[in-house]
Amino acid sequence: MELVQYWQIVRKRWWWLLLGTVLGAAIAFAVSTQMTPMYEARATIMIGAVNRDPSPVTSDINVSQDLATTYGELLKTHKLQAAAMTSLGYEGLPDATVTVQRDTQFVTVAVRDPVPQRAVDIIEALIHQLELQLPDDTALVFAESQLQALQAEIETLQQQVATTTDPIIRATSEARLSELRNEYTALYTTYLQNKRSVNTIQVVDPPRLPTEPVSPKTTQNTALAAVLGLMIAAGAAVLVEYLHSVIDKPEDISAVLELPYISSVGIVPEPEEEGQRLERHCLDKPHSVHAEAMRFASVVMHYALPDTDRPVILVTSSSSAEGKTMLSTSLAIVEAQAGKQVILVDADMRRPDQHKIWSLSNDVGLSSLLTGHSGSIAEVLHETPLPGLRVLPSGPQTANPTGLLASMAFRQLLDALREQADLVILDTAPILSVADTTAMMSGASGVVLVVRAGVTTLQACAAAADLVAKSEGKLLGVLLNALKPQPASRYGHYYGYGYGYGYGYGYGGSNGDGEDSDSNGSPHSRSSRRRHSSEHAHHTIEQSAQSDQGHEIGPRAG
Numbered sequence: 001m002e003l004v005q006y007w008q009i010v011r012k013r014w015w016w017l018l019l020g021t022v023l024g025a026a027i028a029f030a031v032s033t034q035m036t037p038m039y040e041a042r043a044t045i046m047i048g049a050v051n052r053d054p055s056p057v058t059s060d061i062n063v064s065q066d067l068a069t070t071y072g073e074l075l076k077t078h079k080l081q082a083a084a085m086t087s088l089g090y091e092g093l094p095d096a097t098v099t100v101q102r103d104t105q106f107v108t109v110a111v112r113d114p115v116p117q118r119a120v121d122i123i124e125a126l127i128h129q130l131e132l133q134l135p136d137d138t139a140l141v142f143a144e145s146q147l148q149a150l151q152a153e154i155e156t157l158q159q160q161v162a163t164t165t166d167p168i169i170r171a172t173s174e175a176r177l178s179e180l181r182n183e184y185t186a187l188y189t190t191y192l193q194n195k196r197s198v199n200t201i202q203v204v205d206p207p208r209l210p211t212e213p214v215s216p217k218t219t220q221n222t223a224l225a226a227v228l229g230l231m232i233a234a235g236a237a238v239l240v241e242y243l244h245s246v247i248d249k250p251e252d253i254s255a256v257l258e259l260p261y262i263s264s265v266g267i268v269p270e271p272e273e274e275g276q277r278l279e280r281h282c283l284d285k286p287h288s289v290h291a292e293a294m295r296f297a298s299v300v301m302h303y304a305l306p307d308t309d310r311p312v313i314l315v316t317s318s319s320s321a322e323g324k325t326m327l328s329t330s331l332a333i334v335e336a337q338a339g340k341q342v343i344l345v346d347a348d349m350r351r352p353d354q355h356k357i358w359s360l361s362n363d364v365g366l367s368s369l370l371t372g373h374s375g376s377i378a379e380v381l382h383e384t385p386l387p388g389l390r391v392l393p394s395g396p397q398t399a400n401p402t403g404l405l406a407s408m409a410f411r412q413l414l415d416a417l418r419e420q421a422d423l424v425i426l427d428t429a430p431i432l433s434v435a436d437t438t439a440m441m442s443g444a445s446g447v448v449l450v451v452r453a454g455v456t457t458l459q460a461c462a463a464a465a466d467l468v469a470k471s472e473g474k475l476l477g478v479l480l481n482a483l484k485p486q487p488a489s490r491y492g493h494y495y496g497y498g499y500g501y502g503y504g505y506g507y508g509g510s511n512g513d514g515e516d517s518d519s520n521g522s523p524h525s526r527s528s529r530r531r532h533s534s535e536h537a538h539h540t541i542e543q544s545a546q547s548d549q550g551h552e553i554g555p556r557a558g
Contacts, residue, residue, distance in 0.1 A: 006238070013237040017230055024229020028221045037213035038095075038112045041119035044205035045127060046105050047071045065103060071201070072100035072107045075130060084125035094122045106204070116210045123207040131201050150184045245457045253451070253478045257458060259465050260304065262448065262477035263297040265290060265327065266484060279329040279357045283386055286337060294327070294334045297479055301331075301448060304476040310418040311445035314347075314426045314473070316437050318464035322452040323481040325353050328427040331448075336389035340422040343381070345392045347426045347440060349401035352394035354427060358384055365395025369413055370404040377416055390421070406439035414443050431464050441473035449478045 010017065047068040074080060075098045085094060095112040109126060113119040157177040164170050247253060254261040268278050268290050276284060282291040305311050315328035325348075332344040345366060346354035355362040360382045368374035381390045398404060417424045426444060431437040441447065447468050451461050461478065468475045 009237050009241050013241075016233045016237045020229040020231075020233025020236075021226045022229075024232070025222050025226035028225030029218065032216040032218040032221045035216040036114050038114060038215045039116040039119050039210040039212075040110055040112045040214045041116070041123050041207040041210055042108060042110045042205075043123045043127065043203060043207040044106055044108050045130075046202045046204050047107060048105050048200060065105060068105045068107055069100050071130060071133075072098050074133060075107065075109060075126060080129050080133070081126065084122060084129045087125050087129070088121055090118070090122075094126070096122070096126065111207075112214065120207045120209055127201070127203060134201065147184065147187055150180055150187065154180045154184065245459060246454055247451050247456050247458060247461060247480070248453045249483075250480055252458060253461070253480065257462055257465070259449075259461070260475065260477035262300045262304075262479045263293065264453075264480035264483045265293040265297065265330075267482050268326070277357050279326050280333070282330045282333040282337075290330070291334060294330045295338075298331060298334055298338075301446070301476050305446050306474070308445060310422060310424070312414055312418065312424040312426065312443065313476070314428055314437070314441065314444035314447045315450060316428045316431045316447065316464070317450040317452075318432045318456055318460040319430045320351075320433065322430075322450050322456055324430070324450040325357075325427055327448075327450050327479060327481060328425055329354070329357060332389055332423075332425045333386060335423050335425075336386050340388060341420070342389050342423045342425065343392060343417050343421040344389065345417070345424060345426050346394040347405065347436070348429045349394045349397065349405070349436065350429055350434065354391055355393040358382065358391050360391060360393055362393045362395060365393035366413075367395035367398045367401070367404065369395075370407065370409050371398065377413075377420070381420075392417075402435045402439050405436050410440060411443050431467055432460065438467060438471040438473075441468065441471035444473060446476035447473045448476050450481055451478055452481045453483045455482075 075096075078093065081093050081096060085092065097110040097112075099108045099110070100106075101108065109123055111119045111122045111126075113122065154177060157173050157180065161170055161173045161177065164173065250261055250264055253259050266289065268281050269288075271278065271281070271284070281288065282294055285291060301313070305313075313331075315324050315331065317324040329344065332342050336342045344354065346352045347366060349367055352362065352365075354360070355365070364374050364380050366380070368380060369377065374380055377392075380395070381392055383390055404410065414424065426440065428437040428440065431449075449461070449464055449468065465475055465478070
């Protein structure tokens with residue numbers, strides 16, 4: 001997707017993003033406020049004696065660091081933590097975190113608890129239990145007492161040497177003093193060596209009573225959840241748009257399906273007077289937005305027509321309720337208003353509607369001519385209030401409409417109608433519902449496929465266009481109806497085909513020819529057969545007509 005497409009998704013589904021953000025923030029805030037506040041106390045201890053040697057030996061440093069690691073792991077053991085909790089009279093284990101600072105003798109102990117003082121007490125208990133694990137230092141205590149005794153004797157002899165006048169006593173005292181100093185030095189050296197090898201624990205940063213809880217972080221959790229909700233909503237919007245299979249904009253026809261696009265028309269306003277038909281809107285309101293849109297569609301359609309006089313245009317749709325009768329009637333009206341002689345043929349012999357639109361008799365019509373019950377076209381053609389527009393109703397229903405429309409008599413009738421008009425428009429049944437439309441396809445100069453925005457699926461449009469090509473028809477383009485549809489409850493009158501709900505061509509199964517639609521219904525495989533000269537006129541006229549009362553309803557479906 002391009003950046004513009006993402007922006008269109010945001011504009012279309014902005015409320016998804018808002019809902020995801022608000023919902024995520026609300027859930028996080030509600031959960032955070034229900035959580036128990038936790039307080040954290042921390043302490044830092046040093047394992048081993050301080051090495052005051054200005055030139056320490058590497059082995060001594062390594063021993064101290066290894067010792068810190070060992071005691072840090074000891075603090076994590078179940079036995080030591082359980083002993084600390086038992087000493088305090090608490091049950092369970094503490095929520096403690098022990099961290100050995102890398103390449104140092106320092107170990108940090110952090111404890112979280114709902115009660116601040118308990119967190120401090122637990123840390124102190126843990127340190128105490130660790131101190132109980134230190135080895136015995138009796139030898140060091142004895143050495144320290146020996147050094148103190150030697151120091152006292154040395155001081156006494158030094159005083160005796162300083163006060164005596166007897167040379168013999170002086171010499172004897174000095175000799176003894178020298179021996180004691182050597183002995184003291186040797187013992188002190190041994191003492192220092194032994195002291196370095198004895199484990200010690202020193203609390204360098206005692207625990208302090210916490211005053212603020214460390215969790216939950218309500219503001220941070222709410223902000224993060226809002227961002228997460230926004231991301232999830234955005235991802236869902238993009239996914240839904242990517243999987244969206246309904247045609248709702250011209251780009252779905254020209255770019256996604258790669259079919260020729262004629263134009264788009266908007267929603268037809270409600271008639272101002274009772275009894276008026278929506279299909280005759282262009283006649284009642286010749287300067288309306290809808291009428292201008294149909295004129296534009298007429299111009300683009302004629303670009304795509306083959307270079308022949310007196311063309312026959314077949315108007316159909318993939319299924320019912322997409323507006324083919326509405327648009328075929330509107331097209332006939334604007335062509336007649338342009339000064340052409342137009343014949344509008346109601347070729348939907350199963351659910352005809354043109355005689356109702358123009359308040360005509362349907363006792364004779366197309367079926368009468370094809371069955372031989374009427375031999376004169378003049379007998380069945382009806383004038384309309386619009387000069388230049390005549391209507392041929394469908395006539396009485398017959399048992400085999402498909403056979404009649406596929407007969408040579410129908411081809412001859414089209415030739416005869418061409419002689420009497422500049423343009424013949426066929427209002428036909430939905431192409432995917434029955435075989436009637438495909439039977440008359442080859443006799444038409446071009447086919448206009450009507451789709452309804454927000455209703456017709458990409459698969460249905462692709463299947464209909466593919467069937468036009470298989471039936472030797474020339475697809476002039478796709479006409480997008482009701483570009484901005486209103487809710488279904490506000491649509492105008494619709495009728496349904498009694499035969500049209502079970503389509504003869506499935507969008508993913510067998511199409512009736514023993515072939516899967518997946519193999520021959522791909523938009524890319526069809527595109528090469530449907531590139532016509534109308535591609536240079538792929539423009540969108542965004543229509544949204546309003547009645548004087550400000551109401552909008554949907555067009556009467558074909």
